[in-house]
Amino acid sequence: MRLIANNFLRCHNGSAPIELEGGGRFVLSRKDFVPAYVKAFQEGVLQDRAEQAIESLRSCRVCPRDCEIDRFNNKIGVCKSGRLARVASAFPHFGEEDCLRGWNGSGTIFFGWCNLRCVFCQNFETSQFGEGAEVTASELAQIMLDLQQTGCHNINFVTPEHVVPQILEALVIAVERGLRLPLVYNTSAYDNLESIRWMNGLVDIYMPDFKLWDAEHCRKYLVASDYADAARTVITAMHAQVGELKVDEDGLALRGVLVRHLVMPGLLDDTREIMHWIAENLSRDTYVNVMDQYYPAHKAETEPRFAEINRGISSDELCSALEVARAAGLWRFDTRWRHVVPHGAPVWLPSPRAREQAKTRAQSFVIP
Numbered sequence: 001m002r003l004i005a006n007n008f009l010r011c012h013n014g015s016a017p018i019e020l021e022g023g024g025r026f027v028l029s030r031k032d033f034v035p036a037y038v039k040a041f042q043e044g045v046l047q048d049r050a051e052q053a054i055e056s057l058r059s060c061r062v063c064p065r066d067c068e069i070d071r072f073n074n075k076i077g078v079c080k081s082g083r084l085a086r087v088a089s090a091f092p093h094f095g096e097e098d099c100l101r102g103w104n105g106s107g108t109i110f111f112g113w114c115n116l117r118c119v120f121c122q123n124f125e126t127s128q129f130g131e132g133a134e135v136t137a138s139e140l141a142q143i144m145l146d147l148q149q150t151g152c153h154n155i156n157f158v159t160p161e162h163v164v165p166q167i168l169e170a171l172v173i174a175v176e177r178g179l180r181l182p183l184v185y186n187t188s189a190y191d192n193l194e195s196i197r198w199m200n201g202l203v204d205i206y207m208p209d210f211k212l213w214d215a216e217h218c219r220k221y222l223v224a225s226d227y228a229d230a231a232r233t234v235i236t237a238m239h240a241q242v243g244e245l246k247v248d249e250d251g252l253a254l255r256g257v258l259v260r261h262l263v264m265p266g267l268l269d270d271t272r273e274i275m276h277w278i279a280e281n282l283s284r285d286t287y288v289n290v291m292d293q294y295y296p297a298h299k300a301e302t303e304p305r306f307a308e309i310n311r312g313i314s315s316d317e318l319c320s321a322l323e324v325a326r327a328a329g330l331w332r333f334d335t336r337w338r339h340v341v342p343h344g345a346p347v348w349l350p351s352p353r354a355r356e357q358a359k360t361r362a363q364s365f366v367i368p
Contacts, residue, residue: 016251053165086112107147
């Protein structure tokens with residue numbers, strides 16, 4: 001089902017804060033900007049990588065789980081995804097950072113399934129129960145183009161870690177049909193380094209969410225004890241590819257890395273280590289969103305073994321998180337500065353039948 005918004009409003013005031021534009025240091029000219037993938041397509045690089053990535057599904061190592069199963073022929077591993085990507089929804093998103101949502105929204109495509117098992121996931125219907133429907137490469141390409149048509153400022157791939165080959169395959173078609181928006185790779189950072197290498201010269205904006213540092217916390221809350229190792233590896237590669245976040249004259253992100261970190265109850269030591277690592281291994285000019293949106297969901301809300309995170313964070317915890325980030329030398333923190341009136345309709349939603357099938361899976365699946 002595809003719905004196209006007929007009109008959109010531009011409601012913003014004030015200029016971009018210095019943390020974002022850096023007194024002009026982090027500003028690129030919009031008129032001179034060309035999305036990275038355009039050149040890669042013109043040179044045939046995008047097409048070659050798409051072919052390599054799709055072929056890799058025959059023994060899948062797209063993420064750090066290294067399942068080595070034949071997803072090309074619809075065998076499934078941890079991510080429960082086969083040959084095709086599953087999309088839960090696609091729409092102009094106004095809840096993203098101001099530099100992404102602008103005044104027409106960030107063109108988000110939410111992929112179904114996930115390679116992590118976060119016990120506190122706030123979108124567990126999509127990530128764990130596979131809400132949505134499978135789409136072909138042509139259909140995924142059309143979703144990108146429909147988001148562009150609505151006036152979205154970028155194409156924002158949410159939870160892309162397990163469907164990188166399918167994204168590349170669809171991107172070839174979308175570029176042929178006229179896609180020209182910046183790409184946002186919105187990831188948990190539990191990526192395979194090879195996937196990030198495939199994306200080199202294609203992605204304009206990387207937005208990794210560095211969740212946790214301590215291996216035991218990663219094991220307990222993400223069901224991936226190697227998470228922090230993987231995150232450090234791929235975020236380093238992302239930064240090497242695109243550098244610090246840069247915006248246009250209107251404060252819209254064009255290229256670079258934006259690191260998210262969700263502050264969690266009682267885990268300030270993880271926050272401290274992550275912030276020091278960012279400052280020392282990426283750059284003190286890294287743009288960071290220290291997020292306060294945590295609330296207990298999924299297993300964190302229902303299972304006694306996660307009682308210690310079955311609460312929201314306190315104002316003191318948020319202040320302490322910001323203090324340790326500043327103490328590490330970071331200064332480019334995300335803030336709300338643009339007034340926006342949300343508008344527009346979804347460009348893609350799964351059919352009622354697909355939603356009902358997801359509910360059935362939710363009742364029968366046992367998630368470790």
